[in-house]
Amino acid sequence: MASPGPSTTAVADTPIEALEITNLYLTFETPLPSPLFRRNTHTGNATVKIPEPPNLTSYADPRTWAPHRKNVLLFLSCVATFLTAYTAGSYSPPAALIQASLSPVPSTVEPVLAGITTFCVGFGLAPMMLAPLSEMNGRYPVFVVAGVVYVVFQGICGVVTSLPALLVARFLVGGGASVFSTMVGGVIADMYDKEERNTPMALFSGSVLAGTGLGPMVCAIMAERWGDLERYGDAWKWTWWHQVIMGGVLMVAFVVFFKESRGSVLLSRKAKALNKWYEELEREGYYGVSFGDDKGQEKAGENTTSSEESNDDGDEKKRSSSASTNGQEGTTTIKRIRWLVKEDEERASIGKMIAVSVSRPFHLLFTEPVIFFFSAWVAFAWGVLYLTFGSIPYVFQHVYGWSLEQSGYTFAAIILGAIIGTTMSIYQQRLLSHPKWADNLQVIAAEPTSSSVPDRTPPPQMNTAYSPTDKIWTFLRTRFPSSSPESRLYFSCITSTFLPIGLYLFGFTATPSIHWILPAIGIFLCTIGILSIYLAVFNYFADVYHKYASSALAAQSLCRNLVGGAFPLVTRLMYRNLGEAKAGAVLGSIAVLLTVVPWVLVLEGERIRGRSVFALSLEKKP
Secondary structure, eight states: OOOOOOOOSOOOOOOGGGSOEEEEEOOTTOOOOEEOOOBOGGGSOTTOOOOOOOOOGGGSOGGGSOHHHHHHHHHHHHHHHHHHHHHHHHSSTTHHHHHHHSSSOOSSSHHHHHHHHHHHHHHHHHHHHHHHHHHHHOHHHHHHHHHHHHHHHHHHHTTOOSHHHHHHHHHHHHHHHHHHHHTHHHHHHHHOOGGGOHHHHHHHHHHHHHHHHHHHHHHHHHHHHTOOHHHHGGGGGHHHHHHHHHHHHHHHHHHHHOOOOOHHHHHHHHHHHHHHHHHHHHHTTBOOEEOOSHHHHHHHTHHHHHHHHHOOSOOHHHHHHTOOEESSTTTOEEEEEEEEOHHHHHOOOHHHHHHHHHHHHHHHHHHOHHHHHHHHHHHHHHHHHHHHHHHHHHHHHHHHOOOHHHHHHTTHHHHHHHHHHHHHHHHHHHHHTOGGGSTTHHHHHHSOOOTTOTTOOOOHHHHOTTSHHHHHHHHHHHHSOTTSGGGGGTTHHHHTTHHHHHHHHHHHHOSTTSOTHHHHHHHHHHHHHHHHHHHHHHHHHHHHHGGGHHHHHHHHHHHHHHHHHHHHHHHHHHHHHHHHHHHHHHHHHHHHHHTHHHHHHHHHHHHHHHTOHHHHHHHHOO
């Protein structure tokens, strides 16, 4: 906004202060009118200083931020996601030491492993209440407060001596940690358009799996080397303390470097800053703003008009507040205005928002087949990931006679799988964006060349009409259009098969006569499959369900975390009773059945979406 100065517009001697205030809706695209710095001579001393305009640069649309600013927030979010996933995986290796530190000492380690379950329950339930708060008050305060809860109760886990207290503390750790997983997707959606979202989402998903692998690896080493209680005492509790330190440093970085990314919250702050300035101007006797001409008036006021047309309740306040007053006819339109934000008026009370946030995911889960089956798909994949916390140490110690530390190194396969899977996901999206896969390719090829350049070389697609590769691109454009919402699933149809392949490989090759590298490769393949499933579900829900995406994602998150929390409780029993081969066969067979889910959507997605009340209503809206 330009600095204030004397107005050069001729304005009639109209008592502007007597005009009714007009409320207009503000968006990031709304052009701001120019204040009229023509002071009313009846208000007193004419030498009063004009109030300075607010600095609006901090209220810019997050999607227009500079790349370095987006990268800072994305980096902090991915580090936070990595650390919370690290926390989830770090609990299992020192379970026997935790058991010995409790009073009374549990007879078996299974009750201690319930700490994974309570962590997952808190992880799944907390976002249903915290997500509405982040939408109303912004991401920043929710991240900071939840992060403090996460760090504090992580420290409490290291000092409690009773099992119930430990389980409650783990529940609160999971609740605080949950925002750095479920809401990071919201931060990414705040900053990136649909076409740009895949790469940051892939980095976010890779951070989840990399942290899940590194946590148990590091803590297995600590538990093994400091596990002699007589020699080292409570040194093993550094499995807690080092996480508290990392979490504390992270929260300091969040407080200093993280900026609010919720667009509607920034827009509300922008409106408040402008309204406050207008009030300061009027207190000093400077009334009104200039829209320049009728066209400018129409452009600036279009939000109010569209709002009135979209509301059938005939709100008298809105109709009266949209009145305008003209200055000199045909030259200047003068108004006293205040800015409103449509999202603020449409927002319900916090109680109602939480009620909807809690109830709608269950409604979608049981009324939308797409959400139900995708939630089952990703929940099973997540259960397998949490299953590795117990299955890897058990199998490699039981079958190969390794120590806890040696078996912990096997979690490197998860880290490597996360890195490779993330790289594959980024390049898969680039392949999907290939010009020859674009839907408008044939239109481009049919356009005549410019007459001013008669010897112009035809586009490559026109010269390769009979090449085999051209036929492949034509088939892909026709049968698998890149603009379809189901395009998010094309590659996952293939890469998700790595999950059952990895489960079979891990189960059938974990024998003393077969080298340990083969079951490790199975873990590596499982990780790539899990990452592709996680990424596909998030992107597909975001594209299809739009404003209901948070509810759809909350439904799958709850299923995912409940199943993930349940699997560690039965891991040892399953492998002990069934054996490695049969356990792998059962899990691999379930994975094979669920791998059918994306294929059904790819082949019949348009028809299935046509039967969805939610998806269909959103497709009809502009």
